[in-house]
Amino acid sequence: MSARDPAGTVLPPAAGDATPALAVAGLVKSYSGRRVLHGIDLEVRRGELVALLGANGSGKSTALRCVAGLTEPDSGTIRLDGADPALLRGARLARARSGAAMVFQQIHLVPRRTALDNVCSGALARLGPAALHPVFFPRALREEAMACLDRVGMADKALERAGRLSGGQQQRVAIARALCQRPTVLLADEPVSALDPSAAEQVMGLLADLAANRGLAVAAVLHQPGLALRHADRVVGLVNGGIAWSEPADRVGHDAVDALYAPEPIEEPA
Numbered sequence: 001m002s003a004r005d006p007a008g009t010v011l012p013p014a015a016g017d018a019t020p021a022l023a024v025a026g027l028v029k030s031y032s033g034r035r036v037l038h039g040i041d042l043e044v045r046r047g048e049l050v051a052l053l054g055a056n057g058s059g060k061s062t063a064l065r066c067v068a069g070l071t072e073p074d075s076g077t078i079r080l081d082g083a084d085p086a087l088l089r090g091a092r093l094a095r096a097r098s099g100a101a102m103v104f105q106q107i108h109l110v111p112r113r114t115a116l117d118n119v120c121s122g123a124l125a126r127l128g129p130a131a132l133h134p135v136f137f138p139r140a141l142r143e144e145a146m147a148c149l150d151r152v153g154m155a156d157k158a159l160e161r162a163g164r165l166s167g168g169q170q171q172r173v174a175i176a177r178a179l180c181q182r183p184t185v186l187l188a189d190e191p192v193s194a195l196d197p198s199a200a201e202q203v204m205g206l207l208a209d210l211a212a213n214r215g216l217a218v219a220a221v222l223h224q225p226g227l228a229l230r231h232a233d234r235v236v237g238l239v240n241g242g243i244a245w246s247e248p249a250d251r252v253g254h255d256a257v258d259a260l261y262a263p264e265p266i267e268e269p270a
C-alpha cells in the first residue's frame with residue numbers, strides 16, 4: 001500500500017521500494033479477430049511521467065484502456081501497486097481498480113455543477129453511488145476536494161460552474177477529480193489535444209509536477225512529441241501495436257520520433 005498525505009495523495013516511496021506502481025507484461029488485445037496490441041510490456045514507477053507516442057491506430061489508447069479496466073485484454077498481466085485486478089473480486093477489486101484514475105481529451109465534467117462538486121464525484125469509487133449527488137457530499141470530502149483543486153491551482157475557481165471555465169481550466173479540474181479518487185497511477189489519454197499551446201504546456205507541467213513532487217506514476221498518451229520530450233521522464237514509442245523503443249526523454253533522438261510517424265511503404269504490384 002502506498003503512503004499518502006492527509007489529502008490522500010500518494011507520497012514518494014521510501015528508498016528501496018522497488019514495486020512499480022504499474023507493471024504491464026505481455027498485453028495482447030484484438031478487436032473482431034484483428035490484433036491491435038502485440039504483447040506490450042510497460043512499467044511506470046512512482047515519481048515518473050511516461051509519455052506514449054505513436055501514429056494514429058498504433059494502440060496507445062487501447063493500452064491505457066486495458067490498464068484502466070475499460071477494455072478487457074485477451075492475455076497478459078496488469079499489476080497496480082503489485083496487485084493483479086484480474087485475480088480479485090468485490091471490494092478488493094474495487095480498491096485495486098481505484099488505484100488507477102484516468103483523464104481524457106474529452107473532459108466530461110458536469111457543466112452545471114461547480115468545479116468543487118465535480119471534483120467530489122471523483123470519490124465515487126471509494127464512497128459508492130451516493131458520491132454522485134452533491135447533497136450527500138460529506139464535509140471531509142469537500143475539504144479533500146478543495147485540497148485537490150488547490151494542488152492543480154484551481155482553488156479560487158472552486159465555486160465556479162464547470163461549464164464556464166476555459167478548456168485548460170476544465171482539464172485541471174478533471175485532473176483534480178482524478179486525484180480525489182486517491183490513485184497511485186494517473187492515466188492521461190491525449191490530455192492536452194484540445195488545448196491551446198500555452199494551456200497544453202501548463203497541464204503537462206502539472207502532470208510532471210504530480211509525478212515528481214506527489215509521487216504519482218503518470219502515463220500520458222500524447223500527439224505532441226515536443227511536449228513529451230520536454231515534460232516526460234521516459235518516452236515509449238509504439239508502432240503497429242508493439243513497443244518500438246522506450247528511452248529516457250533526454251536520449252530520444254528526432255530520427256526515432258520521426259520513424260514512429262513514417263507512412264507505411266506502399267507495396268508495388270508484382
Ligand SMILES: Nc1ncnc2c1ncn2[C@@H]1O[C@H](COP(=O)(O)OP(=O)(O)OP(=O)(O)O)[C@@H](O)[C@H]1O
Nearest residue numbers: 031032036054055056057058059060061062063221
Ligand atoms: N472499440 C473498438 N472496436 C474495434 N476496433 C477498435 C476499437 N478501439 C480501437 N480499435 C482499433 O484498434 C486500433 C488501435 O486503436 P487505438 O485507439 O488504441 O490507437 P491509438 O494509437 O490510440 O490511435 P489514435 O492516436 O488515433 O487515438 C485501431 O486500428 C482502432 O481502429
